[in-house]
Amino acid sequence: MKKYLEKIRGVNKKLLELELVVSFQDILCTEEIAKVLNTSDLDTNLKKLNENLLIKRIRENGCYTIRNNSQELVGCIFMHKHIMGRIIVYERVTLWVARKYRGNGFGFLLMAKISAHYSNELIISISSEKKVFENNELLGMKHINLGVIPGLVLRSLQALGKIKNTDYRYYVNTSLFKWFKKMKELET
Numbered sequence: 535m536k537k538y539l540e541k542i543r544g545v546n547k548k549l550l551e552l553e554l555v556v557s558f559q560d561i562l563c564t565e566e567i568a569k570v571l572n573t574s575d576l577d578t579n580l581k582k583l584n585e586n587l588l589i590k591r592i593r594e595n596g597c598y599t600i601r602n603n604s605q606e607l608v609g610c611i612f613m614h615k616h617i618m619g620r621i622i623v624y625e626r627v628t629l630w631v632a633r634k635y636r637g638n639g640f641g642f643l644l645m646a647k648i649s650a651h652y653s654n655e656l657i658i659s660i661s662s663e664k665k666v667f668e669n670n671e672l673l674g675m676k677h678i679n680l681g682v683i684p685g686l687v688l689r690s691l692q693a694l695g696k697i698k699n700t701d702y703r704y705y706v707n708t709s710l711f712k713w714f715k716k717m718k719e720l721e722t
């Protein structure tokens with residue numbers, strides 16, 4: 535918690551310095567969506583997304599944006615809703631920060647903001663990036679192995695193509711961890 539607060543304090547200071555504003559939005563204009571999706575260095579998962587899917591996700595689940603004092607988009611993050619067995623699970627997806635603003639902790643800030651917004655829901659994070667592991671831990675999420683995941687959910691993850699190689703780690707918030715425990719007990 536101390537580490538998290540220290541980090542957030544530093545990032546907020548930087549936001550003020552650069553006159554940037556973070557807010558929750560349930561719509562982005564198509565030019566902005568195209569700007570995010572057309573960024574040349576997006577990872578392959580992101581490139582596979584199409585505009586319509588992203589618009590649908592934003593309408594359903596909202597997004598967090600960072601804008602400069604000219605209202606230009608300089609960062610964003612989205613949520614994706616999955617139905618897994620009998621539960622609804624949210625996954626943070628499509629994190630993007632404009633090149634010029636990278637390295638100031640804004641990626642972390644967006645992850646923190648959207649996780650807090652959805653704190654009453656069940657959240658999962660699936661990534662192979664060390665930095666994402668560290669950030670998830672700072673956000674109080676728990677690293678779980680596949681054995682902890684109930685069969686019904688595991689099958690949904692498989693169907694969604696979310697069971698990947700061993701470089702990938704699965705982090706869940708406390709609520710989802712408790713659900714998994716309960717569901718596992720019922721399975722045995």
Ligand SMILES: CC(C)(COP(=O)(O)OP(=O)(O)OC[C@H]1O[C@@H](n2cnc3c(N)ncnc32)[C@H](O)[C@@H]1OP(=O)(O)O)[C@@H](O)C(=O)NCCC(=O)NCCS
Nearest residue numbers: 575576577628629630631636637638639640641642663665
């Ligand atoms: C990933 C990204 C959002 C990080 O933005 P940022 O504001 O620089 O993030 P932070 O300042 O909080 O963290 C900085 C470091 O953590 C890494 N990082 C943070 N979040 C990350 C993520 N989700 N995936 C991979 N790396 C991440 C950054 O690459 C950077 O590493 P470096 O110092 O070795 O260059 C930005 O580099 C970006 O938009 N990249 C292109 C899109 C992308 O790859 N998104 C991630 C997959 S959805």
